[in-house]
Amino acid sequence: MADRRLSHRGSYGLDTPYLLVLPLLLVVVLALQGALTGAPWPFVGAAVVIVCTGFGLYASTRGKFEVWAELLDQLQLRGDEEILDLGCGRGAVLLSAAQHLTSGRAVGVDLWRRRDQSGNALAQTRRNAASEGVADKVELITGDIVDLPFASSSFDRVLSSLVLHNLSNRGQRRALAEAVRVLRPGGRLLLVDLGAVGRYGRPLRDLGMRDVMVRNLGWRMWWTGPWLATRFVSGVKCDEVDSTS
């Protein structure tokens, strides 16, 4: 497990890279203020901003990989599953999942938005799949997760990492409905996201998911601090759900 989580060979960029500009500007302003006034508090403020930014950078470059390696291990995949990753980006989760497969297939859907992840592009994810040695198990599709181009009950697992918060409330409800629709009965959904992930629980139950649970993923996925933590919600699709609706 340790090797898989820390030794990826692809290049995965930074999540929401534009958000780095603000703390960098703040540090420069505070440092200048400290230098000009001789007061200590601007330097203290700059140090706090640097620590908070460090948490975000850690989450994006290491924490996310470590946490997902554990979550994927806990899924206890057999290797023959069909897995869908909603908003796969450069493939941090998709390609880790593919490494658990033998005869199975890992499909990633994305709109490749660069404001959500630096250098985001289908070609980059394809290169990463080759670097990780899983290109033969991975399929990449350009599409919107609120309107998935797949038949109902197509996948054994549906995953998503840090995507749903980008959508409006209506978009989130549609994405959840689509995720459940394409999941096979008995299949597991695992969504990792920022903010009030608990609010996905009720719609998921209404859509026919059972064993729905929400868990905080801890400091490794703090985006600046505990006030911007990451949680997962997971559940299993009930057998009797009418997935054609």
Ligand SMILES: C[S@@+](CC[C@H](N)C(=O)[O-])C[C@H]1O[C@@H](n2cnc3c(N)ncnc32)[C@H](O)[C@@H]1O
């Ligand atoms: C912060 S990145 C996370 C990428 C990847 N899941 C990871 O954890 O590294 C968010 C991703 O969601 C994608 N995305 C945002 N809205 C989307 C939508 N409506 N349909 C498909 N992809 C979307 C973006 O293009 C981006 O790749």
